[in-house]
Amino acid sequence: MTLLGDEGLTTEELTVWRMLQRAQVRITRYLEAELLVAHDLPLASYDVLMQLAEAPERRLRMNDLAGRVLLSRSGLTRLIDRLQRDGLVAREACANDARGLFAVLTDAGADRLVEATPTYLHGIRSQFLDMLGQGEIGQVRAMLAKLDLTS
Amino acid sequence: MTLLGDEGLTTEELTVWRMLQRAQVRITRYLEAELLVAHDLPLASYDVLMQLAEAPERRLRMNDLAGRVLLSRSGLTRLIDRLQRDGLVAREACANDARGLFAVLTDAGADRLVEATPTYLHGIRSQFLDMLGQGEIGQVRAMLAKLDLTS
DNA sequence: GGCTTTTAGGTGTCCGTGCAACGTCTTAAG
DNA sequence: CTTAAGACGTTGCACGGACACCTAAAAGCC
Numbered sequence: 515m516t517l518l519g520d521e522g523l524t525t526e527e528l529t530v531w532r533m534l535q536r537a538q539v540r541i542t543r544y545l546e547a548e549l550l551v552a553h554d555l556p557l558a559s560y561d562v563l564m565q566l567a568e569a570p571e572r573r574l575r576m577n578d579l580a581g582r583v584l585l586s587r588s589g590l591t592r593l594i595d596r597l598q599r600d601g602l603v604a605r606e607a608c609a610n611d612a613r614g615l616f617a618v619l620t621d622a623g624a625d626r627l628v629e630a631t632p633t634y635l636h637g638i639r640s641q642f643l644d645m646l647g648q649g650e651i652g653q654v655r656a657m658l659a660k661l662d663l664t665s
Numbered sequence: 666m667t668l669l670g671d672e673g674l675t676t677e678e679l680t681v682w683r684m685l686q687r688a689q690v691r692i693t694r695y696l697e698a699e700l701l702v703a704h705d706l707p708l709a710s711y712d713v714l715m716q717l718a719e720a721p722e723r724r725l726r727m728n729d730l731a732g733r734v735l736l737s738r739s740g741l742t743r744l745i746d747r748l749q750r751d752g753l754v755a756r757e758a759c760a761n762d763a764r765g766l767f768a769v770l771t772d773a774g775a776d777r778l779v780e781a782t783p784t785y786l787h788g789i790r791s792q793f794l795d796m797l798g799q800g801e802i803g804q805v806r807a808m809l810a811k812l813d814l815t816s
Numbered sequence: 817g818g819c820t821t822t823t824a825g826g827t828g829t830c831c832g833t834g835c836a837a838c839g840t841c842t843t844a845a846g
Numbered sequence: 847c848t849t850a851a852g853a854c855g856t857t858g859c860a861c862g863g864a865c866a867c868c869t870a871a872a873a874g875c876c
Contacts, residue, residue: 523786523794530802531789533809538689539735558862568803576825584690589863591826596862613824613871635674638682643674645811651681654803658684661692707876709832727855740833747832764841764854 526633545637553630558593560634563602563627566619573606575614602626704781709734709744711785714753714778717770724757753777757786787796 546557565582566572566640574582594617597603602623608614619627646654697708712734717723725733731741731750745768748754753774770778794802 523790524804527794527802528786528789530809531793532808533806534689534793535693537809538685538733542686558861584687586864587825588827588865592862595826608824611824611872615825621818635679638679639674639786642682642685643678648809649809651678654808655677655681655684657690657801657805658681661684661688661793707832737834738855739835739857743832750862759854762842762854766855 529578541638541641544641546636548633548637549630552580552633553626553632555626558583559602560627562590562593562597562646563619563623563630566603566617567624570626572619575608576615576617579617597623614663692789692792695792696785699784699788700781703784704777706777706781709736709749710753711778711781713741713744713748714770714774714781717754717768718775718778722769723775724767726759727766727768730768751753790791 539610542557549555549560561583562579565579566574576590576594577587580587583590583593585593594603594605598605602620604618604620606616606618608616643651693708700706700708700711707710713730716730716733717725725732727741728738734741735745745754745756748768749756753771755769755771757767757768757769797805
């Protein structure tokens, strides 16, 4: 592989990167598909509901939420539009900052989340965790921590 | 986190999955952006060129290629359309199977790949490999191998 | 207090992708 | 041989997301 020599990457290093990519895409697709067929809920929507459920008072500023869900702000706007249309999330004005908006999880949204969660967790277990040994999870965690400097 | 109890996932397990997701998305976005500004080449296109360059005679059947680049067949059709329009790839009929088409890397495509490769490799090094210790790469590789059963 | 600069969120527009359906060709069954 | 079943690649369609730009409000500056 002549391409690699110049920059000093070994074949193994490149392979590792590709495998990471493949694994993540495969798992994500699986989750997306399962959630869609079982609950008519895209993965991105599930993520939003989950983040809101964990947030204090089940609400988050749009901006904060966008950061947590790995979505651009405009992307989040549309996604919240859809969730609001379906009654799973509501928008509420922010008291001390007239620019701000909260996305708030509704009761219907919370119910939907509870419904879909077994599917989500089962997917992660079967497609990801089960394939790793128990002891390895700690290792992965340590390594990923280095990659996730929240930069 | 009451949601987790039912399915028996620990908080750590869920966290690990989320971190993997974040890390992969972050790295992918970085690569995509760098390739785009420096070479006007999306990451998906780079992947196609790379796969073709590694293939015997620099050619692959559309179907095979779709599998390697993690794209649906229809998605690949459009991508190859674009690459063909830009002269980086050509389509060639398959001799013994009239249904089949080869995507073939052109000389221009090979040149473009060589141009862009330093950017690509540097991105992987700086955003991924450098953040892991040298010894850890082998570990990651072993774990990812379990996830990548080419299923 | 006016003035600029920064931040929050939304909109117009474009692009890339997946799914379902289609035409074409191959292969297996009778 | 004929016909049914399957595989390969493309196309119509709709959707989701990003980018650039816009307005409104807050924060900073003199």
